[in-house]
Amino acid sequence: MSSHMHPSAETVLCEVRRRLPVVSRATVYNTLNLMTEKGLLRQHPFGSGTVFDSNTSRHHHLIDEETGEMRDISWDKLSVSGLESIEDMEVTDYMIVIRGRIKKREA
Numbered sequence: 869m870s871s872h873m874h875p876s877a878e879t880v881l882c883e884v885r886r887r888l889p890v891v892s893r894a895t896v897y898n899t900l901n902l903m904t905e906k907g908l909l910r911q912h913p914f915g916s917g918t919v920f921d922s923n924t925s926r927h928h929h930l931i932d933e934e935t936g937e938m939r940d941i942s943w944d945k946l947s948v949s950g951l952e953s954i955e956d957m958e959v960t961d962y963m964i965v966i967r968g969r970i971k972k973r974e975a
Contacts, residue, residue: 874912874919874929874938912963914938928964941966 875883881896900920903909910921914931919938928941941964951959 871922872940874914874921876917876919880920914965926963928966930966930968932970933967934969937970939970 877897877900880900881891881893884891884896900909900911904911904920907924908922910924912919912921912929921940923940926943928943928946930939930941931937932939946964948962948964951962
């Protein structure tokens with residue numbers, strides 16, 4: 869829960885099995901789904917899969933194109949305009965996903 873990672877269910881399964889090899893896939897998936905249902909996690913569809921996020925506050929994401937690492941971006945750092953102009957839709961939530969490269973620090 870304190871992790872800043874955005875793991876898939878399979879990643880969580882592998883990590884849990886390192887400590888508890890007999891845990892079933894169904895137990896991990898059901899637990900992740902229950903935690904999402906109870907508001908302890910958020911589920912985000914990205915690419916061909918879904919990731920789980922323990923940061924349940926409103927925020928955006930930056931995905932590093934080189935490493936695939938996903939980082940949180942504070943909600944107030946970005947804004948969107950024109951949502952009210954989308955016809956035939958009532959926007960109830962949104963999240964901005966930015967793709968780029970993490971800047972290398974110069975020594």
